Amino acid sequence: MSGATHVRYELVRSLRNPLLYGLSIGLPLVVYYAVTSGNRHAFVYAAGVSFPLYFMTGMAAYGAMFASIGPGGRLARDRARGWTRQLRITPLRARTDYLAKVLAAYLVALPALLLVFLAGATLGVRLDAAQWFEMTGLLVVGLVPFILMGLILGHLIKTDALVQVMGWLVVFFALFGGAFGSLFNKGAMLTVVKALPSYWLVHAGAAALLHGDWPAEGWIVLAFWTAALIPLAVFAYRHDTGEA
Amino acid sequence: MATVSTASAGIRAVGLTKSYGSVHAVRDIDLDFPPGETVALLGPNGAGKTTTIDMILGLRRPDAGAVTVFGVSPATAVNSGLVGGMLQTGSLPDFLRVRELLSLVASYYPHPLPVEDVLALTGLGDLAERRTTKLSGGQAQRVRFATALVGDTDLLVLDEPTAGVDVEGRHELWQVIRGLASEGKTVVFATHYLEEADVFADRIVLIAHGRIVADGPATEIKAKVGSRSVRATLPVVDLSSLRALPGVINVERHGEVVILSCSDADAALPALFATFPEVRDVEAAGGSLEDAFLELTAADDPPPEEVG
Numbered sequence: 001m002s003g004a005t006h007v008r009y010e011l012v013r014s015l016r017n018p019l020l021y022g023l024s025i026g027l028p029l030v031v032y033y034a035v036t037s038g039n040r041h042a043f044v045y046a047a048g049v050s051f052p053l054y055f056m057t058g059m060a061a062y063g064a065m066f067a068s069i070g071p072g073g074r075l076a077r078d079r080a081r082g083w084t085r086q087l088r089i090t091p092l093r094a095r096t097d098y099l100a101k102v103l104a105a106y107l108v109a110l111p112a113l114l115l116v117f118l119a120g121a122t123l124g125v126r127l128d129a130a131q132w133f134e135m136t137g138l139l140v141v142g143l144v145p146f147i148l149m150g151l152i153l154g155h156l157i158k159t160d161a162l163v164q165v166m167g168w169l170v171v172f173f174a175l176f177g178g179a180f181g182s183l184f185n186k187g188a189m190l191t192v193v194k195a196l197p198s199y200w201l202v203h204a205g206a207a208a209l210l211h212g213d214w215p216a217e218g219w220i221v222l223a224f225w226t227a228a229l230i231p232l233a234v235f236a237y238r239h240d241t242g243e244a
Numbered sequence: 245m246a247t248v249s250t251a252s253a254g255i256r257a258v259g260l261t262k263s264y265g266s267v268h269a270v271r272d273i274d275l276d277f278p279p280g281e282t283v284a285l286l287g288p289n290g291a292g293k294t295t296t297i298d299m300i301l302g303l304r305r306p307d308a309g310a311v312t313v314f315g316v317s318p319a320t321a322v323n324s325g326l327v328g329g330m331l332q333t334g335s336l337p338d339f340l341r342v343r344e345l346l347s348l349v350a351s352y353y354p355h356p357l358p359v360e361d362v363l364a365l366t367g368l369g370d371l372a373e374r375r376t377t378k379l380s381g382g383q384a385q386r387v388r389f390a391t392a393l394v395g396d397t398d399l400l401v402l403d404e405p406t407a408g409v410d411v412e413g414r415h416e417l418w419q420v421i422r423g424l425a426s427e428g429k430t431v432v433f434a435t436h437y438l439e440e441a442d443v444f445a446d447r448i449v450l451i452a453h454g455r456i457v458a459d460g461p462a463t464e465i466k467a468k469v470g471s472r473s474v475r476a477t478l479p480v481v482d483l484s485s486l487r488a489l490p491g492v493i494n495v496e497r498h499g500e501v502v503i504l505s506c507s508d509a510d511a512a513l514p515a516l517f518a519t520f521p522e523v524r525d526v527e528a529a530g531g532s533l534e535d536a537f538l539e540l541t542a543a544d545d546p547p548p549e550e551v552g
Contacts, residue, residue: 009340012339017339081337082331085303086331088303089303089327089331093323
């Protein structure tokens with residue numbers, strides 16, 4: 001059997017879903033241009049981090065979070081249609097299916113990131129090649145918890161409720177992670193929001209610019225969320241397929 | 245030695261049992277289908293056919309008992325690409341065209357049929373570029389059938405494959421199944437139509453209330469359930485003299501009640517009254533399959549709750 005075909009059609013199905021397009025590419029681009037155009041020369045919390053760079057990473061993270069959580073929506077629809085049951089009587093392994101969904105999530109997330117980066121460049125964001133690369137790499141790693149969240153919700157929540165739940169979840173993480181501007185710059189609340197994976201997604205741009213604004217703390221937070229979500233995903237899978 | 249003894253095995257089940265809470269869906273079912281056989285699981289809705297099929301496919305774990313498919317566990321058989329199935333319910337994944345869906349499912353199997361062949365075989369050629377969400381119920385059912393075939397598997401398990409298909413479509417679908425059976429594939433299908441079971445199966449397994457109530461060649465089972473049964477109160481009489489009446493196939497006694505299975509109730513009833521004028525409380529049960537099942541199972545069983 002060929003996992004490649006499965007990956008291809010997972011991607012095809014993502015790209016034909018207008019909802020995913022709009023939320024992961026259209027919305028962040030529109031918001032980015034609308035907000036940043038008037039603030040091109042502003043600076044945010046850290047020395048040398050321009051508003052266009054900060055907000056570019058924020059909106060890239062926001063769109064990529066939608067893209068990452070998207071395959072979970074497809075899983076929920078397939079589940080509601082009885083298709084996941086049908087897949088269980090084919091030789092397709094759950095492992096291959098998951099891998100394909102993760103790859104498809106990235107293949108939608110990456111263009112979403114790149115288009116916002118392009119928009120950033122048109123509004124004066126200047127980074128060297130290594131910095132662009134580092135920022136993209138950090139975002140790619142930081143999306144892992146969101147892909148897992150999507151799959152967990154896809155196994156556990158019905159499609160009607162899922163769009164709501166996913167929408168609010170992404171908005172929550174984006175808002176408190178600082179994607180629309182940092183809410184807390186000091187004190188206990190800063191410590192709290194730093195425990196969110198989205199905080200580190202949003203700060204990938206600044207980290208790349210400053211080489212060091214992404215400390216060990218960031219890796220620990222992402223590793224913690226990933227380690228906590230994997231067993232939940234296994235539970236959700238077993239709960240869903242009656243293998244618990 | 246175990247592998248030698250199971251090398252020629254088709255589907256074997258011993259003591260399969262499955263309950264949902266207090267509902268006994270399947271109760272101690274044994275199956276032994278050799279490879280290459282076409283078997284109908286025949287029974288009314290709620291008899292336990294789907295639960296049995298789900299256990300053969302490894303979708304549900306039996307509470308007790310075990311099933312093997314070609315000598316291995318259902319999961320192993322499924323993962324090896326030996327099993328193609330069509331479940332009773334379910335629709336198709338969205339954002340795909342019919343041809344794409346079949347290519348996708350084909351990619352899971354080691355030696356699939358060419359997608360074009362399957363499209364032609366199932367009469368889906370004209371719908372190949374249609375989105376799966378733009379199909380009528382009958383068309384979607386055909387596509388589901390096609391996804392079961394495309395893997396070119398040794399075993400095909402079809403749970404009520406003709407549900408929702410029009411008469412013409414039904415005929416075409418059975419032609420395809422018959423062709424596959426003649427290629428030596430093992431086919432197991434569930435149906436509640438006696439006619440389908442009779443015409444297309446080598447063997448019929450009759451299921452009611454979660455138990456096998458009859459198992460044998462199609463012709464034999466048809467005679468059994470295609471008949472009408474007559475119940476009567478007749479205390480002192482020799483069963484063999486009842487069996488000798490015209491149109492009577494079989495006789496059972498339960499206390500004062502006798503049950504005559506009749507191939508021709510119209511002949512049997514007048515003969516019964518003429519020969520045994522003392523007969524009372526005569527009832528003729530209708531010829532529907534449901535009634536036949538009730539007759540077959542009334543003797544040994546209080547009617548339990550049922551589940552599909």
